[in-house]
Amino acid sequence: MPIDAARKPEARTGTFDLDAALAQGANANNALHAEHINPRFAKSLGLIGFDKTYVRGEGAYLWDAEGNRYLDMLAGYGVFNMGRNNPVVRDALADYLSRDAASLAQMEAPVLSGVLAEQLKERVPGYDYVYFTNSGAEGVETAIKFAHQATGRPDILYTSSAFHGLTNGALALNGTDVFREGFDPLLPATHKTAYDDLDALEAALKAHNVAALVVEPIQGKGVQIPADDYLKQAADLCHRHGALLVVDEVQTGLCRTGTFLAMEHGGPVDADIVVLSKALSGGYVPVGAVLYREAVYNKVFSSLEKCVVHSSTFGQGGMAMVAGLAALHALDEMDACAHAQEMGDRLGNGLLAMKDRFEFIGDVRWRGLMVGIEFQAPKSLKLKSAWSTAHMLSKDLFCQAITIPLLRDHRILTQVSGYNMDVIKLIPPLTISEADVDWFLTAFEDVMEKVHKFPGPAWSAIFQIGKNALKSS
Ligand SMILES: Cc1ncc(COP(=O)(O)O)c(C=O)c1O
Structure with missing residues (x-):
């Protein structure tokens, strides 16, 4: 749902001009990081298509400059339990x-x-x-x-x-x-x-x-x-x-x-x-x-x-x-503990219900809104070869095959749960609603369907990303 991307206060006092600082960095945030902060991090964001510019956050959502809304399943590594820019x-x-x-x-x-x-x-x-x-x-x-x-x-x-x-x-x-x-x-x-x-x-x-x-x-x-x-x-x-x-x-x-x-x-x-x-x-x-x-x-x-x-x-x-x-x-x-329990169960059970249909899903475990989706080597031969090629290119690549389309096709921000692991961790703001949980479940199901087709476009794209990463590392 597009909205006004950046909210601007009516009047400012003092001599510091925040608008000027933001304008200086507009559309250049990745270049600035590449030059001044951490070029390899900036590069890896680019490789996986995570080099976005978010301009606003509220509750469980982020917006980019074009007004596109994203579902944040990362919550700034778990700092936004009460939602981004919580008014209280x-x-x-x-x-x-x-x-x-x-x-x-x-x-x-x-x-x-x-x-x-x-x-x-x-x-x-x-x-x-x-x-x-x-x-x-x-x-x-x-x-x-x-x-x-x-x-x-x-x-x-x-x-x-x-x-x-x-x-x-x-x-x-x-x-x-x-x-x-x-x-x-x-x-x-x-x-x-x-x-x-x-x-x-x-x-x-x-x-x-x-x-x-x-x-x-x-x-x-x-x-x-x-x-x-x-x-x-x-x-x-x-x-x-x-x-x-x-x-x-x-x-x-x-x-x-x-x-x-x-x-x-x-x-x-x-x-x-x-x-x-x-x-x-x-x-x-x-x-x-x-x-x-x-x-x-x-x-x-x-x-x-x-x-x-x-x-x-x-x-x-x-x-x-x-x-x-x-x-x-x-x-x-917001009765956050009870809500986390309720939404976590909706999310966890929804994911668990997909386990029998998708052989890449090994386990789904959760407590409240701390959810892990663990992937496993599949049984069918074709998928097995996709799995092992991905792991040969990089131990994290399989999870990227999930997180990349979640962001690119469904505007959902997620992250791999740690080095050398086939686990994605979901730790959204505890403000997420039933509709948000269903947004994630629908998106995840779509990504699972595509990744279970090999050969197919999902795999061509992911192998290319793996090769590009190897070339530039
Ligand atoms: C369990 C745990 N302990 C400690 C830390 C470190 O916290 P900080 O990054 O604020 O130093 C983290 C950060 O992710 C964490 O998850």
């Missing part, structure tokens, strides 16, 4: 800006961070203190430091396929080699253990002097959903061995999976530290929060002299705190 968050930030507020006085205890901490503790009971960060990775760095200080132990366990961010410490907990290669030395004394495997965890706890296990309640990479009691049992095991359990809810938190935290699905989990970020920002201002217990606090901030031994300049900035408070309010108002 936007108005709260505008209100705050209009007040000339006294943010970052630093030698004071800011009101808004106190209120946000209180509200987070109400939603995630059982924790005593909240430490605010500027990103998910910074929350993970915080958890690593706190676990070391609280236990006096050196070793941190992480899981296969884990993703906790890309700063040095968080990268040392990354379960995928491609992210780590060449960045050594990373944090020492970190050890990988199999995800969703309690025997492996127990063996690792026995083998090392473990401060903490850091783990996602559902893995972003591949949308791996563990057994219902995995986290509860992991907490018990960690505690029996004197270690802490750190649950990374950066992507899964704030109603994404149908409950406020994903770790609630299998009943109460006695985690020691919980890390939040992404959607707490309202999609506007980076913010994260680490919830933790008094025993950890007393070790880290152990004296008056050490009362700011861990801190960061922007940690409790006014805009970030307003974004956090407004984001929570917006999620409450």
Whole structure:
């Protein structure tokens, strides 16, 4: 449905001209990136036809300059749970800006961070203190430091396929080699253990002097959903061995999976530290929060002299705190957890219903609106050869054969769920409607039908893209 592509405020004050900056970059965004930011990223966007210019976002939609509407199944990597440009968050930030507020006085205890901490503790009971960060990775760095200080132990366990961010410490907990290669030395004394495997965890706890296990309640990479009691049992095991359990809810938190935290699905989990970020920002201002217990606090901030031994300049900035408070309010108002559950089930069941008809579909798994579609090698000979040629050209190419036509033919933005994986992950804004879910299901069915015809135009196009990528890499 075409609409006015760019909304322009009536009047502007001051000397900065945003229109001029936008005009300077109009239709040149990819060229600017190629020249100044990341030429290879710009090139890969071009290769797969993702080199678009989006000019507006609202709810679960993006618009390009021609007024075409796109369905956003990526939500900015999961920051827009309450929808893009959510009016509650936007108005709260505008209100705050209009007040000339006294943010970052630093030698004071800011009101808004106190209120946000209180509200987070109400939603995630059982924790005593909240430490605010500027990103998910910074929350993970915080958890690593706190676990070391609280236990006096050196070793941190992480899981296969884990993703906790890309700063040095968080990268040392990354379960995928491609992210780590060449960045050594990373944090020492970190050890990988199999995800969703309690025997492996127990063996690792026995083998090392473990401060903490850091783990996602559902893995972003591949949308791996563990057994219902995995986290509860992991907490018990960690505690029996004197270690802490750190649950990374950066992507899964704030109603994404149908409950406020994903770790609630299998009943109460006695985690020691919980890390939040992404959607707490309202999609506007980076913010994260680490919830933790008094025993950890007393070790880290152990004296008056050490009362700011861990801190960061922007940690409790006014805009970030307003974004956090407004984001929570917006999620409450839209009953986001229940809606995520309902829409997730509609989407997941709709996809599952296609499994028998399309032999490339191996599995569909979901919790709320965190959905993974896993593809598999087909049985029929012709399709098998298409599958193996695609994988020979690139391990990610098969998934691109799905994401490319979804965007090109159906205006739906999706992404492959991780390197070397045949999984597409769907994490749309939690505002999506039944009609949006059906938009995706109809589009996906069309793409599946075409990709199940080999030889055929869908495959010629994808092989060409694979060859072009090989040539230019
Ligand atoms: C589970 C998880 N933890 C941590 C991070 C890192 O967050 P950020 O990119 O804000 O540093 C991410 C980012 O995708 C994530 O999914």
